[in-house]
Amino acid sequence: MWRIAPLGLRDRFILSSTALITLLMIVVIFFVELERTAALKERAEEHASAIAQMMADLSENRLMYYDLVALQQNVERATEDEDVVFAIIFNRDARALAANEAAREIFPAELFEIGAEMGRLERGGVLKEELAFETTDGRDVEVLEVIAPVFVEDELWGAIKLGLTLENVNAEIQRTRLGLISLGFLGLTFGALGSVFLANRISRPLESLVEGTIRVAHGDLRHRIDIPPGDEIGELAANFNRMTTEILDDREKLEEASKKLLEAEKLATIGRLATALAHEIRNPLTAVKLNIQKIGQHPALSDLEREQVGIAETGVQQVEKLVKDILSYARAPQLHKDTFDLENLIEDALRFVEEPVEEKRIQLVKDFAELAPIDIDGDQLRSAFLNTLLNATEAVSNDGVIHVRTRLEETDTGTWAVVTIEDDGAGIEKSDFKAIFDPFFTTKSLGTGLGLTNARKVVELHGGRIEVTSEPRVGTAIALWLPYATTEPTSATDDNEALPEVHEVHPSH
Numbered sequence: 132m133w134r135i136a137p138l139g140l141r142d143r144f145i146l147s148s149t150a151l152i153t154l155l156m157i158v159v160i161f162f163v164e165l166e167r168t169a170a171l172k173e174r175a176e177e178h179a180s181a182i183a184q185m186m187a188d189l190s191e192n193r194l195m196y197y198d199l200v201a202l203q204q205n206v207e208r209a210t211e212d213e214d215v216v217f218a219i220i221f222n223r224d225a226r227a228l229a230a231n232e233a234a235r236e237i238f239p240a241e242l243f244e245i246g247a248e249m250g251r252l253e254r255g256g257v258l259k260e261e262l263a264f265e266t267t268d269g270r271d272v273e274v275l276e277v278i279a280p281v282f283v284e285d286e287l288w289g290a291i292k293l294g295l296t297l298e299n300v301n302a303e304i305q306r307t308r309l310g311l312i313s314l315g316f317l318g319l320t321f322g323a324l325g326s327v328f329l330a331n332r333i334s335r336p337l338e339s340l341v342e343g344t345i346r347v348a349h350g351d352l353r354h355r356i357d358i359p360p361g362d363e364i365g366e367l368a369a370n371f372n373r374m375t376t377e378i379l380d381d382r383e384k385l386e387e388a389s390k391k392l393l394e395a396e397k398l399a400t401i402g403r404l405a406t407a408l409a410h411e412i413r414n415p416l417t418a419v420k421l422n423i424q425k426i427g428q429h430p431a432l433s434d435l436e437r438e439q440v441g442i443a444e445t446g447v448q449q450v451e452k453l454v455k456d457i458l459s460y461a462r463a464p465q466l467h468k469d470t471f472d473l474e475n476l477i478e479d480a481l482r483f484v485e486e487p488v489e490e491k492r493i494q495l496v497k498d499f500a501e502l503a504p505i506d507i508d509g510d511q512l513r514s515a516f517l518n519t520l521l522n523a524t525e526a527v528s529n530d531g532v533i534h535v536r537t538r539l540e541e542t543d544t545g546t547w548a549v550v551t552i553e554d555d556g557a558g559i560e561k562s563d564f565k566a567i568f569d570p571f572f573t574t575k576s577l578g579t580g581l582g583l584t585n586a587r588k589v590v591e592l593h594g595g596r597i598e599v600t601s602e603p604r605v606g607t608a609i610a611l612w613l614p615y616a617t618t619e620p621t622s623a624t625d626d627n628e629a630l631p632e633v634h635e636v637h638p639s640h
């Protein structure tokens with residue numbers, strides 16, 4: 132069992148429009164032919180009636196006087212018209228008095244009878260009938276027969292029977308029919324071509340619309356349907372394109388969100404792992420540190436040995452910082468506030484960077500404003516300053532300059548104590564700028580990538596923000612904005628609610 136494949140929209144359109152054109156053509160041809168045939172027949176009838184009437188007029192007196200010669204002459208004159216195949220003149224007794232010779236030869240005898248018709252004849256009127264004869268020489272002829280009465284003063288004196296061949300009329304009808312059929316074919320051809328053209332014009336955009344939907348359905352959301360606007364299909368395509376753009380946007384947002392979620396989950400896991408590890412390391416590390424210090428103090432050590440112990444001590448210090456950073460990254464967002472002098476805290480932090488400052492012969496420029504002690508978590512902020520200072524010492528080359536400043540700043544949102552650490556070091560590459568606060572983001576071989584993360588966390592917990600301005604190979608300035616709050620210490624949760632957005636500034640290059 133086989134099935135015919137369903138036709139496509141284009142083929143269906145072509146087929147139906149062609150069928151419609153054909154039907155229209157047939158109807159038009161039918162009516163035109165009907166009209167034309169009627170007109171030709173009418174003309175033939177008028178022609179025949181006119182001749183018959185003329186013969187009747189000419190034959191009036193001749194019939195009265197039985198002038199057979201004149202009647203025969205009338206007949207001969209009438210048959211001079213090439214369409215007239217017979218002309219017969221009857222007297223009032225229905226006797227054929229005159230007829231053309233050819234009629235007598237080829238037409239059957241009943242043609243010369245007029246019995247019943249005589250009774251139907253009226254003054255001024257003619258009888259018409261189409262007849263088909265088989266001539267004596269075996270031809271079929273179609274004839275329009277017209278019978279006109281001959282009245283003499285209200286009395287029927289005879290009748291004229293005239294036969295007009297319909298051969299010419301039929302030939303004309305045939306020609307008309309042929310012409311109409313050729314015209315019909317021409318019309319049909321043009322109509323079919325037109326419908327193919329139209330179908331293509333409609334179906335091409337539709338095909339590209341369908342192709343577009345299939346591609347989009349298969350996940351190619353970047354595919355655009357290229358149909359010029361202007362009609363319904365164009366508008367549909369434009370809406371479709373708009374829809375896919377929106378889907379694409381939404382998908383990208385979704386992907387971005389799930390990436391962030393994954394990242395956050397990953398970080399949380401890393402954080403938990405690192406914290407567990409840091410806790411495990413902390414105690415043995417303290418023992419190692421103490422022992423190294425003890426060994427270092429032994430008087431019997433040679434210079435080389437003392438140097439080696441020093442290297443070991445630095446290593447231990449690095450691990451200690453790592454443990455500290457990880458633990459403060461993982462620490463619950465809580466503050467233990469007390470009244471602290473910012474300048475003292477900064478000096479404390481500076482003490483921890485004495486070694487690199489000395490090693491690199493860094494020029495430290497301090498510029499502290501007169502500030503009243505404020506309510507802050509001293510330990511955590513000290514670490515934040517230290518991390519920022521360490522970054523500056525790591526960024527500068529030998530003989531670099533680091534400015535440490537404090538100032539008071541009045542803004543619409545209140546009064547701020549701003550601590551700025553500015554260096555003339557390597558600066559931050561534009562591509563790294565966005566990531567510097569991300570946990571574990573580092574460009575250093577021995578970096579953990581938690582320094583700025585923790586600093587920001589602490590500053591934000593205080594209700595402050597960090598501003599970074601940097602230019603590669605020129606330097607970096609990091610400003611820690613802290614609310615200049617000299618009131619009673621508040622709980623950390625209250626502070627959390629007031630967290631402002633982190634404000635990052637990148638200079639124009």
Ligand SMILES: Nc1ncnc2c1ncn2[C@@H]1O[C@H](COP(=O)(O)OP(=O)(O)OP(=O)(O)O)[C@@H](O)[C@H]1O
Pocket residue numbers: 456518522523526554556557558559563567568572573574575577578579580581582583584606607
């Ligand atoms: N003052 C600065 N100058 C240039 N780059 C800086 C500066 N401060 C921070 N950065 C960039 O930001 C990155 C992140 O700093 P962050 O302090 O968080 O981590 P880290 O210094 O790499 O490692 P660690 O956790 O040991 O501090 C750095 O690796 C560095 O690329």
Ligand SMILES: [Mg+2]
Pocket residue numbers: 518521522582583
């Ligand atoms: Mg750092």
